[in-house]
Amino acid sequence: MCSKNAKPWSITARLTLLYVVSASVILLAIGWYLHQTLAETLAQDNRQFLLKEVQLLRTVLLEQPPNLERLADEQSEGIDLPAGRYYSRILDQSGHNLIETPGMESLPAATQFPALADDSAVRKIADGRTLMLMTAQSKTTPQQTIQIALDISQEASLLAKYRSNLIGSLFFGLLFSTLAAVFVARRGLSPLAEMTRHIEGITAAQLDEQLDPAAAPKELSNMASAFNAMLQRLAKSFAQLNQFSADLAHELRTPINNLMGETEVALSRPRNAGEYREILESNLEEYGRLSRTVETLLFLARAENTGIPLRTARLDGRAELEAICSYHEAIAEEKGVRLVCRGRGVLYADAQLFKRVLSNLLLNALQHTPSGGEIRLSLASADDGSATVEVQDTGCGIAAEYLPKLFDRFYRVDAARSEEGTGLGLAIVKSIMDLHGGSVVINSEPKQGTLVTLHFTAK
Secondary structure (H helix, E strand, O other): OOOOOOOOOOHHHHHHHHHHHHHHHHHHHHHHHHHHHHHHHHHHHHHHHHHHHHHHHHHHHOOOOOOHHHHHHHHHOOOOOOOOOEEEEEEOOOOOEEEEOOOHHHOOOHHHOOOOOOEEEEEEOOOOOEEEEEEEEOOOOOOOEEEEEEEOHHHHHHHHHHHHHHHHHHHHHHHHHHHHHHHHHHHHOHHHHHHHHHHHOOOHHHOOOOOOHHHOOHHHHHHHHHHHHHHHHHHHHHHHHHHHHHHHHHHHHHHHHHHHHHHHHHHOOOOOHHHHHHHHHHHHHHHHHHHHHHHHHHHHHHHHHHOOOOOEEEEEHHHHHHHHHHHOHHHHHHHOOEEEEEOOOEEEEEHHHHHHHHHHHHHHHHHHOOOOOEEEEEEEEOOOOOEEEEEEEOOOOOOHHHHHHOOOOOOOOOOOOOOOOOOOHHHHHHHHHHHOOOEEEEEEEOOOEEEEEEEEOOO
């Protein structure tokens, strides 16, 4: 097992190893098959020869009286074999030797031959020769035992040489396979190396230097497309970060400049306690604005980067809407706007975050709805446990070109950057809905009002 700290193998090394292992298995299988086929073919031919010899000797032994001269001739002559490769003997019922070919005495004893009739076995004797032995019974009465030995040393040498050739071929085949595997692996991975060189040259200022999926192999085209998509997301994130930094600097610069200006005025000449108190009260408002901005930014950072633990519960949707309307009733009356709650149902959400979403939307609607207008909060729940909440006002509305940017931080439709709010309310709404796995959609038309739809998923 590799150590945890061990450097992982390169893809080239892994492909080479797999290629060599595969080639080894294939070459071994082919070599074993060819060797076994040749060995079985030779063994079958030798066995067939021995069976024919047995049949001839049985025929001679059936003659009455037995023709010993012909039997000796048959024993001494093999079928299409050179002299000295074929031996036989005839034994009576008691195991005594009746007749045998010259040289049979130097071969294995009768007890070393196969015990079963027409069975064969291969033995290697002391002088190094390899023999195929066979035992058979005659058809005569009483029965006699036929023992035949065939010198197959030539076939054994042929098989040994064949095995040596196979091993040599296997060695050189594996050596060639290894070299070929390295070449093929490096050649096959060259597009990946080219992509790596291209990627190494990409910096934060060159995010438009994308890969060409059409020029990459099929296996890498999807990765190239995914990498390009990642570059686009990074480019968008960098642009948003730059815009966010500029907006944040602007948002913080205004209250800081106010504080510095008021402090400089206060220090320009001696003042009484009442004047200092007024200055401090004015500064306290700016401190509060800075604190709310920082708090909101911290909330967004936790929601997007580390996540905020949700305490999801089954909420009475109508009761939650009425509680939010009641909380903002005084502001609505001061502005001359009527708040209306409609619908009933339940939804699954974090109670505190749900109230924050509705409060942000309601305050935003109150800010852009003129006196005499109306803001409607509607609720509808489905059988599967999902719910839809709508916040609709009769305010000034928003032009279509501004809608895609409404959830950006510090974004305001008013180019003059109104002092009311921080421009983070809708960004918070979007983050909270993402935490719940839901969605938020804004539909608006100038002078027709705005409709914000929140969709909460089932539990």
